[in-house]
Amino acid sequence: MTAIFDEELNALKEKILKLGCMVENAIRDSVKALVERDSELSKEVIKKDHLINALDVGIDEECVRLIALRQPMARDLRFITTAMKITTDLERMGDFAVNIAERAIELNEEPQLKSFVNIPKMAEIAQSMVRDALDSFVTGCSRLPYEVIKRDDEVDDLTVRNFEELLGLMIQDPKIIPLAVKRTYIAKYLERIADHATNIAEMVIYLCKGKMIRHMELPESE
């Protein structure tokens, strides 16, 4: 049974990585569509979301099947429960990419308010968090998931800074409020994406150490 089970676990891991890749691309493309005012690219992101959803469901079904048939224990059990939670986080990130793409289409129909500064930076950090969280899931236990969790603070700070900046502009010129509000939404979506990446990193720590660290002060990594 072991050899087959190992193959199944590897196949599950690869499915998660594939989902992660699709989600990373969706985030990257949605932000690109926004910054480069490319509504066609936005539509692509929206159109492809059903593929992410289908893979998410497929992974969940596979996890339930493995629990039922293989009755995993110890690390295998933690791996499968982690996979189930990670896939949910990834799917939600995909939804936020769709939300960014939708706002991009709306904003592209209006004149450019001002160039984007904080948003591309936030997107860059959020994407690196997703990538590193998934890397740590694949490569095993390291300092990486702890780094990911720390990086979430940077995204939170940028969200606040972005809001304050836009608030200043809105006070000066209330006519821009509809556009500025959409921009604050986008920052919020990115901030939420970073939160989901943090969840993944926390689950990777659970996978490695068997300890749930959610809703706690971040322990120093060993």
Next chain:
Amino acid sequence: MVEEKNIFGIREFSIYYVDFTAVKNVNLDIETNKITAIIGPSGCGKTTLLRSLNRMNDLIITCRVTGQVLFRGVDIYHRDTDVIELRRRVGMVFQKPNPFPSSVYENVAYGPKIRGIKKKSELDEIVEKALIRAGLWKEVKDKLNESGLSLSGGQMQRLCIARSLAQQPEVLLFDEPTSALDPISTANIENLLQELQKTITIVIVTHNMQQAARISNYTAFMYLGELIEFGDTDTIFVNPQNKLTEEYLTGRFG
């Protein structure tokens, strides 16, 4: 009387068969009125350790032990130990159901009779109580005089449990009690063990790891005669600390 937390204290305990060391320097506490499961691959010493808890190993002439097994604080390997009384207080149920070739009633009444209880009404009461506790009364109350060997496998095993219960034991040792039973009989026995645990301490050796996970409070993992890891069953099955335990549980052993 205040119950001690641990009914057994196994101290630096080793068991030898001639030159072979079957159990190596084990230290383990068995908590009162809990279920402790002992798991491990074949030949790891788990059954030998279990059998040492009521000195069943005495029946093997080449077997010798060092260290202590404290039962309620008293070393059962001390020369003053009344072994017959020890085995009344610490009963054992085996892998293969082994009723005596006599009636259902006689199977359960045998122990009390040997202890000197002769009054029919008293014996009747003991037999009924033991069969009720073993969850068998409803099924056999109309065939108490039929042979114990005429029952189904699961019923025979519960009859053996009733036979032990009639001796009012404080501990019951189970050596793979369900490995010869179908899933329904297994579930019956497992439910029964959890019921009995309220008043009796249970130690069970099992090859079925899911069974250990389902019913036990504590799990001990043994390998090559050594106790590798002992802890809460939750911890052992979700997050074992020892690499050998992890490999055994996930089927990646050796």
